[in-house]
Amino acid sequence: MSIRVFVPRDTSAIACGADAVAEKVESEASSRGVDVVVVRNGSRGLYWLEPLVEVETANGRLGFGPIAPADVGGLFEAGFPHACSHPLALGPVDQVDWLQRQQRVCFARNGITDPLDLDDYRVHGGWQGVQCALSMSAQEIVQIVTDSGLRGRGGAAFPCGIKWKTVLDQMVAQKYIVCNADEGDSGTFSDRMVIEGDPYRLIEGMLIAGIAVGADKGYIYLRSEYPLAQRVLAEAIDRARSASWLGTNVQGSGRAFDVELRMGAGAYICGEETSLLESLEGRRGQVRFKPPLPAVKGLFEKPTVINNVITLASVPDVLIHGAEWYRDMGMGRSRGTLPIQLAGNIRRGGLVELAFGMTLRELLHGFGGGSASGRPIRAVQVGGPLGAYLPESQFDTPIDYEAFAAIDAMLGHGGIVVFDDTVDMAEQARFAMEFCAIESCGKCTPCRIGSTRGVEVIDHIRGGTDSQANMVLLRSLCDTMLHGSLCALGGLTPLPVLSALKHFPEDFVLQP
Amino acid sequence: MTKRVASQSASNAGSDVDPAMLASIGKVIGGFAARPDNLLPILHGIQDALGFVPPASVPMLAGALNLSRAEVHGVISFYHHFRSVVPGRHVLKLCRAEACQAIGARAIEAHVRSRLGIGFNETTTDGLFTLEPVYCLGNCACAPSAMLDDQVHGRLSVEAIDRLIDGCGERP
Numbered sequence: 106m107s108i109r110v111f112v113p114r115d116t117s118a119i120a121c122g123a124d125a126v127a128e129k130v131e132s133e134a135s136s137r138g139v140d141v142v143v144v145r146n147g148s149r150g151l152y153w154l155e156p157l158v159e160v161e162t163a164n165g166r167l168g169f170g171p172i173a174p175a176d177v178g179g180l181f182e183a184g185f186p187h188a189c190s191h192p193l194a195l196g197p198v199d200q201v202d203w204l205q206r207q208q209r210v211c212f213a214r215n216g217i218t219d220p221l222d223l224d225d226y227r228v229h230g231g232w233q234g235v236q237c238a239l240s241m242s243a244q245e246i247v248q249i250v251t252d253s254g255l256r257g258r259g260g261a262a263f264p265c266g267i268k269w270k271t272v273l274d275q276m277v278a279q280k281y282i283v284c285n286a287d288e289g290d291s292g293t294f295s296d297r298m299v300i301e302g303d304p305y306r307l308i309e310g311m312l313i314a315g316i317a318v319g320a321d322k323g324y325i326y327l328r329s330e331y332p333l334a335q336r337v338l339a340e341a342i343d344r345a346r347s348a349s350w351l352g353t354n355v356q357g358s359g360r361a362f363d364v365e366l367r368m369g370a371g372a373y374i375c376g377e378e379t380s381l382l383e384s385l386e387g388r389r390g391q392v393r394f395k396p397p398l399p400a401v402k403g404l405f406e407k408p409t410v411i412n413n414v415i416t417l418a419s420v421p422d423v424l425i426h427g428a429e430w431y432r433d434m435g436m437g438r439s440r441g442t443l444p445i446q447l448a449g450n451i452r453r454g455g456l457v458e459l460a461f462g463m464t465l466r467e468l469l470h471g472f473g474g475g476s477a478s479g480r481p482i483r484a485v486q487v488g489g490p491l492g493a494y495l496p497e498s499q500f501d502t503p504i505d506y507e508a509f510a511a512i513d514a515m516l517g518h519g520g521i522v523v524f525d526d527t528v529d530m531a532e533q534a535r536f537a538m539e540f541c542a543i544e545s546c547g548k549c550t551p552c553r554i555g556s557t558r559g560v561e562v563i564d565h566i567r568g569g570t571d572s573q574a575n576m577v578l579l580r581s582l583c584d585t586m587l588h589g590s591l592c593a594l595g596g597l598t599p600l601p602v603l604s605a606l607k608h609f610p611e612d613f614v615l616q617p
Numbered sequence: 618m619t620k621r622v623a624s625q626s627a628s629n630a631g632s633d634v635d636p637a638m639l640a641s642i643g644k645v646i647g648g649f650a651a652r653p654d655n656l657l658p659i660l661h662g663i664q665d666a667l668g669f670v671p672p673a674s675v676p677m678l679a680g681a682l683n684l685s686r687a688e689v690h691g692v693i694s695f696y697h698h699f700r701s702v703v704p705g706r707h708v709l710k711l712c713r714a715e716a717c718q719a720i721g722a723r724a725i726e727a728h729v730r731s732r733l734g735i736g737f738n739e740t741t742t743d744g745l746f747t748l749e750p751v752y753c754l755g756n757c758a759c760a761p762s763a764m765l766d767d768q769v770h771g772r773l774s775v776e777a778i779d780r781l782i783d784g785c786g787e788r789p
Contacts, residue, residue, distance in 0.1 A: 117759045120771030152758035291714030294755040329661070329698045330754050332767050368661055370696035373752060387656035387682075389695040405654075447758060449719030454758030477720060486715055490752075522716045522757070536718070540752065546695075 107140040108186045111159040111166070113216065114145035115301050116333050117294070122174055123156040129177040130158065134186070141186055147302020149216030150456025151203060157216075159198055160186045168198035203472060208434065209458045210442045211295075211418045215302040221340055223348055226305045232350065234421025238313045239358050241424075246317040247273055250420065252428035254440030259285055259376070259413030260488065260517040261593070262439075262506045265420075268410060271400035272318040275408035280320035282311050283385065283404055283411040286327040286334075287369050287376040290489025292448040292520030296414035298456060300327070300334040303418075304341035305350075308364060310417030312355065313424060314410050315362040323364040324404070326381050329371055339366055373490075373544040377592050378411045380546055391546045392592045413518070415444060434460035439505045449522035450476045459504070466500040469523065480525035484609065486533075488517025490540050491597035493604035494524075494533060513604065515597070530609035535563040537601040541594060552595025555586045559602065569615035576613070579606070634673040641666050642674045646681045653682050656692055660699055669700045704747035705740040707785045710764040713750045716757035721774070725761055728775045732782065745785060 112118075112127040127143050134141035151157060154170035158180075169180060170193060183191040195201060198216075209215075218225040226232070238246050251266025272280055284307065288296040299307055311323045327335055342364050345351045353361045367385055369375050375384045379393035382404050403409025419441060423431045431441045439461035445468060447454045452474035469475070469482060476482050484494045493514035495502070502508050509516050524533075538559030545552045559582055565575045583599035590596040606613060645662035649655040659678065663670050670693055679686045693699045711726050733741055733748060740747045756762040759771035765781055 116754070116769050117756045117771055120754075120756050120762065120769040121759055155759065288755060289753060291753045292716045292757045293753075294757055297755040330751060330764075333769075334755075367658065369698075370657060370661070371698035371751070372696050384657065385654065387652075387654040387692070388688075389691050448716040449757065449760060451758070456758075490715060520716075520757070522719055524719045528719070533715070533718075536715070540714075544752070 107142045109144055109161040110134075110141050110186055111144050111146045111161070111216075112156060113148040113302075114220070114333070114337075115148035115155070116297060116331070117152050118148050118155040118157070119333070121155050121171065125174040126156045126158065126172050126177060129174045133177055133181045137181060139181070139186065144219050146218065147215045147220045148298060149198070149204065150212060150298060151201065151453075152455035153453045154195065157195075157198070162188065165197045165199060168195035168201065169193045170195060203453060203455075203457075206472075207458050208442055208460050210422050211299065211306070211415055211444055212303075212456060212458045213422075214306065215298060215456075218303065220302050220304055220337060221344060223305070223344055226303075230425070231305055232309060234424040235309050235312050235316070235350075235355075237424040238316045239356075239360070243273055243317050243319060246313065246424065249428045250317070250423060253423045253431040254428075254435070254438070255416065255419055255423060255431065256439070256506070257413055258415035258419070258443070258518065259378075260290070260515070262516070265412065265416055268400055268412070269314065269318055271398065272320070272408045272410050275401060277408055279322075279405075279407045280318055281404045281407055281409045282314045282318070282320045282323035283378075283382070283399075283409055284311055284323065284325040284417055285376060285378060285381055285411055285413050286325050286331075287381060288328060288331075288414070288518065289373040289376045290491075290518050290520050292486065292522035293446050293489060293518045294448075295444040295446055295456060295519065297331055297334050298444075299414050299418050300331070301337050304338050305345060306418045306421060307338075307414055308341060308345050308350065310420040311364060312350070312362050313420050314412065314417060316360060318408075318410055320410065321361040321363070323362065324385055325364060325366050326369055326375070326385060327366060328369045328375075335366070335368060342366060372546075373540075374546045374592075374594055377594065379592075381411070382409070389546070391548045392594075394591070415518075435505075436460075436462040436503065437505050437507050439507070443504060443516070443519050445504065446520045447473045447523070448520060450478055450482075450525050451523040452477050461505050462503050464501050464503050465495070465521070468504070468521065469500065473523065476523060476525040478525045478527075480527065482523055483526040483528055484524045484530060484533075484605075486522045486524070486601060487520070488515040489520055490537060491515070491593060491600055492517050492520075493600045494530065494608065495604070496608040498608075513600065515600065530605040530612040531563065531567050532612075534602045534605040534613075535560055535567070537598055537605075538563060541598040545594060549589070549591040549595060551586045551589040552591070552598070555582055555590075555595060556598060558582060559586075559598070563602075566613055567615065572613075572615070576606075634671065638667060638671060639673060639677075642671065642677055646677060651681055651683070653684060656682060656684070656689070657696075660693060660696075664699055668704050669702060672701055700738075700747075702740075705744050707745060707766055708747045708749060708764075709782075710749045710751040710754075712752070712754050712756075712760070712762040712764075714753045714757075716753070717761040720760050722761040725763075725773055725775060725778055729778060729782070732779070746782075
């Protein structure tokens with residue numbers, strides 16, 4: 106019987122050579138007459154070990170990583186794919202401490218299954234959530250989601266159940282489910298990992314949402330920067346449809362639900378829900394005024410549930426295990442788990458899914474192992490380009506929406522970007538304004554004009570031109586953007602700027 | 618080194634255009650229902666087929682979807698992904714976002730600009746490379762990142778990006 110060897114088909118694994126490794130494993134095996142079948146799994150998110158090669162044995166899966174194509178020959182020399190000692194051998198993968206200490210819900214299947222294999226999905230607990238949903242009333246599903254305390258994982262953390270109930274209560278025949286997969290925040294990749302590594306989970310979450318609110322059509326808006334995710338998801342939708350998990354009569358239930366994949370086109374602002382809807386309708390991605398809320402008048406003016414990938418991907422387990430099970434994890438008003446993404450200058454970067462409550466310090470040092478450069482960590486930016494920069498003195502903040510809000514920061518989509526002590530925080534503040542200027546949709550003045558003026562004012566400060574007066578001007582400008590912008594882009598760009606000013610003022614002083 | 622600057626102008630639509638190109642644009646448009654919400658999928662189809670969205674497609678799209686030319690041009694120019702001039706044989710996108718900045722992206726960007734002699738949204742005179750900025754490729758745990766054509770590359774260094782460029786056949 107052939108031995109199964111796993112090499113991830115995941116953007117980051119491939120970016121580090123996984124395709125070449127997979128080919129090399131096949132060619133080495135065939136030249137040595139070893140009967141091996143290579144399975145392209147998703148990534149487990151242990152990115153510092155990618156490409157992570159795994160072998161299935163009677164005693165679980167053994168890992169080797171990071172494996173470069175040039176390592177494969179030596180691996181076979183050492184006895185691979187049979188149990189062997191090799192400097193890159195990791196032992197049983199599920200006993201790797203970094204993985205063992207996590208609480209994986211959304212990512213329970215990632216890296217374990219063949220992402221597109223429907224049988225694999227079913228065997229590993231797939232479709233159980235939708236089976237539950239089909240046996241419940243719409244009100245019951247919405248109640249469970251409400252009781253679970255699940256909040257939107259895209260960044261705004263709005264209670265998911267309240268959004269669903271608003272849509273359910275609209276007495277309109279046509280409703281929509283829209284999945285926001287426009288994961289534009291730097292330092293985040295959890296949406297991409299679900300789509301590439303466990304795509305049916307997202308489809309199942311959308312299906313449950315459709316059953317809950319009475320929508321028969323879903324759209325997934327995926328960013329164009331994710332070509333592999335696009336290929337995997339398109340194939341997954343086709344296969345799900347062929348197997349009658351999507352279509353006019355889902356599994357003979359009499360319920361109709363189908364999903365269409367739409368690609369974004371490189372506009373960060375389209376991660377904002379109303380500009381995403383504009384984009385889906387074929388227009389420039391300009392923010393809409395609210396109200397009306399999308400739940401009342403959303404896509405094509407119909408009631409629309411618009412949720413992030415992780416929110417929807419969390420739903421199947423909420424239905425399977427119950428509201429209480431989910432609500433029992435976490436702290437305060439932040440319930441359940443959050444997939445945290447460790448990125449940037451970090452030694453052990455990757456995906457850490459944990460119940461809310463873990464401190465930043467434990468994540469950065471316990472999981473991350475400090476900076477990749479070996480230098481002290483000076484600042485971390487949490488929550489993407491609109492998130493605050495936090496200094497070491499704030500590293501004991503727990504991962505909790507309210508705890509972050511209390512220090513003028515935000516968790517956002519759970520990305521943590523690590524910077525060592527070589528970072529110039531004035532340059533980072535300038536970039537925050539520059540990014541806002543590049544990505545502003547142009548609809549409101551504080552964002553459109555304020556961001557450009559912000560770059561100029563920071564340049565004056567950094568250049569030593571009338572620094573004191575320009576510092577006052579910068580704060581006033583940030584105040585205008587904070588309170589006068591139409592959406593979170595202009596409204597939150599001051600967060601990284603003001604936090605850099607507050608915690609790292611020395612970087613804004615011109616060095617003689 | 619002289620350079621060709623990418624312009625986003627949609628003027629001179631309809632003049633001096635290759636009939637084969639018009640045919641492929643027409644073919645893409647014909648593959649979709651004539652609804653305004655199909656504008657982005659059609660634009661993707663055109664750019665996937667031709668490498669860019671030729672200005673000549675603006676009146677064709679406007680006619681097919683019952684939109685004004687201004688609306689179509691407004692959409693094309695809004696989205697960073699769509700380009701209105703033909704790109705080089707290879708498109709190199711460098712990630713400029715924070716996770717990559719934290720681990721050396723600025724040095725890589727400076728090196729590539731200087732080596733290719735072009736800035737962002739410009740094409741080398743030999744037509745080999747177009748350089749574009751990108752804000753996040755979702756490879757943030759294995760940064761710095763770049764995308765060469767459709768392929769993401771991670772853990773880049775100046776040496777590694779030089780090898781990628783060398784692999785495209787450019788003589789330094």
